[in-house]
Amino acid sequence: MAVKAYLFDSYGTLFDVYSVSRQCEEKYPEKGEQLSKDWRELQLQYAFLSQILQQYEPFDEITKKALMAALDRQKILYEEADAEELSKAYEKLEPFEETKKVLSALQDSTVMTFSNGTHGMLQPLIKHHGLESLLGIISADEIRQYKPSPAAYQYALDKLGLNKKEIVFVSSNQWDITGAASFGFQTVWINRKEEPTSHLGFVPDLVLTSLERLPEEKPPQ
Amino acid sequence: MAVKAYLFDSYGTLFDVYSVSRQCEEKYPEKGEQLSKDWRELQLQYAFLSQILQQYEPFDEITKKALMAALDRQKILYEEADAEELSKAYEKLEPFEETKKVLSALQDSTVMTFSNGTHGMLQPLIKHHGLESLLGIISADEIRQYKPSPAAYQYALDKLGLNKKEIVFVSSNQWDITGAASFGFQTVWINRKEEPTSHLGFVPDLVLTSLERLPEEKPPQ
Numbered sequence: 001m002a003v004k005a006y007l008f009d010s011y012g013t014l015f016d017v018y019s020v021s022r023q024c025e026e027k028y029p030e031k032g033e034q035l036s037k038d039w040r041e042l043q044l045q046y047a048f049l050s051q052i053l054q055q056y057e058p059f060d061e062i063t064k065k066a067l068m069a070a071l072d073r074q075k076i077l078y079e080e081a082d083a084e085e086l087s088k089a090y091e092k093l094e095p096f097e098e099t100k101k102v103l104s105a106l107q108d109s110t111v112m113t114f115s116n117g118t119h120g121m122l123q124p125l126i127k128h129h130g131l132e133s134l135l136g137i138i139s140a141d142e143i144r145q146y147k148p149s150p151a152a153y154q155y156a157l158d159k160l161g162l163n164k165k166e167i168v169f170v171s172s173n174q175w176d177i178t179g180a181a182s183f184g185f186q187t188v189w190i191n192r193k194e195e196p197t198s199h200l201g202f203v204p205d206l207v208l209t210s211l212e213r214l215p216e217e218k219p220p221q
Numbered sequence: 222m223a224v225k226a227y228l229f230d231s232y233g234t235l236f237d238v239y240s241v242s243r244q245c246e247e248k249y250p251e252k253g254e255q256l257s258k259d260w261r262e263l264q265l266q267y268a269f270l271s272q273i274l275q276q277y278e279p280f281d282e283i284t285k286k287a288l289m290a291a292l293d294r295q296k297i298l299y300e301e302a303d304a305e306e307l308s309k310a311y312e313k314l315e316p317f318e319e320t321k322k323v324l325s326a327l328q329d330s331t332v333m334t335f336s337n338g339t340h341g342m343l344q345p346l347i348k349h350h351g352l353e354s355l356l357g358i359i360s361a362d363e364i365r366q367y368k369p370s371p372a373a374y375q376y377a378l379d380k381l382g383l384n385k386k387e388i389v390f391v392s393s394n395q396w397d398i399t400g401a402a403s404f405g406f407q408t409v410w411i412n413r414k415e416e417p418t419s420h421l422g423f424v425p426d427l428v429l430t431s432l433e434r435l436p437e438e439k440p441p442q
Binding site for chain 1: 266
């Protein structure tokens with residue numbers, strides 16, 4: 001079955017979540033790198049917990065609260081307004097160097113990002129990098145779910161109106177690949193850090209170390 | 222309302238999950254401490270993912286797979302049988318020094334552990350330390366759920382047949398306190414590592430640094 005759509009995760013896949021270390025470093029010298037790591041770790045932890053607890057909060061709120069938790073962990077004193085301000089760094093995340101070229105090369109297919117981020121977070125980010133003509137947006141926030149819940153992937157599938165096997169789902173996040181593969185998507189894992197494969201048993205159809213070769217290397221049909 | 226039952230989390234609360242570093246160190250010298258940390262981190266990650274994916278696996282399976290992932294992360298070569306064998310360390314986790322004394326002091330109330338662990342994991346552990354007369358078992362595995370899903374806490378509540386406010390839920394795991402507080406239990410967080418409080422908004426009624434003072438320090442009614 002021919003590939004009709006590419007569905008990209010945003011955070012970690014098209015855009016580098018650790019690029020916020022620059023803004024963190026400016027505001028909190030010598031803490032930038034650790035803050036950016038803790039921030040991401042806690043952001044995912046909070047999102048997963050909210051999903052399990054069935055206590056949904058939009059991802060911008062989760063992101064701000066995770067930053068506050070990261071600042072607490074570093075014993076940094078702050079006001080909530082500081083965290084609110086620094087969270088705006090998510091609207092200017094750096095894309096990976098190959099992002100724009102690869103999105104451009106795939107334009108014969110539908111190309112969308114499917115993200116836990118809200119439209120309010122994703123639109124300015126995509127616009128900031130001039131990618132709006134290359135990339136549509138599906139946000140799991142539209143149904144108040146987070147990936148990797150099956151309901152989130154089902155929503156993206158319904159939005160695209162295609163057969164599962166006409167879609168290639170691409171993510172750097174192993175939990176996202178596990179979720180998408182468990183749901184039945186064809187998956188490409190962009191394993192940027194050469195992490196070992198999960199033992200949960202839902203494995204990607206294809207593994208690449210960056211997006212670079214995605215246009216040539218289609219997953220086996 | 223008088224407290225009629227104490228419900229204790231097991232792993233991290235009554236028993237030290239990091240005590241497996243001893244068995245890890247014996248088998249993989251100089252890797253024990255890091256393995257024990259990664260093992261726990263991945264065990265929780267796998268359990269939460271399985272819960273969100275609605276792909277339940279018993280906690281002994283999750284524990285074994287998480288150990289395999291931890292061994293992968295350290296680039297250690299192993300057979301699945303090695304991981305199976307080392308996983309048995311969970312049947313001999315060390316209790317915290319105050320565990321037995323505190324359980325003994327609470328025997329005027331019902332005292333149970335409520336754990337994600339299976340009966341097959343918890344029974345030998347409790348027996349190994351001679352605690353079987355002091356501690357009953359409710360396992361979330363009985364309904365193929367993991368804490369912190371609301372269904373898991375509801376199940377424990379139904380099993381006890383008490384009013385929510387007659388139960389004190391005790392855990393060292395902040396995600397477990399968040400889940401139990403969100404569900405409506407009275408909660409005591411045993412904050413052994415002096416971690417900052419979560420920003421998700423479900424806060425414990427009482428915070429202690431060990432179980433030691435639990436018999437005296439009841440949460441406010």
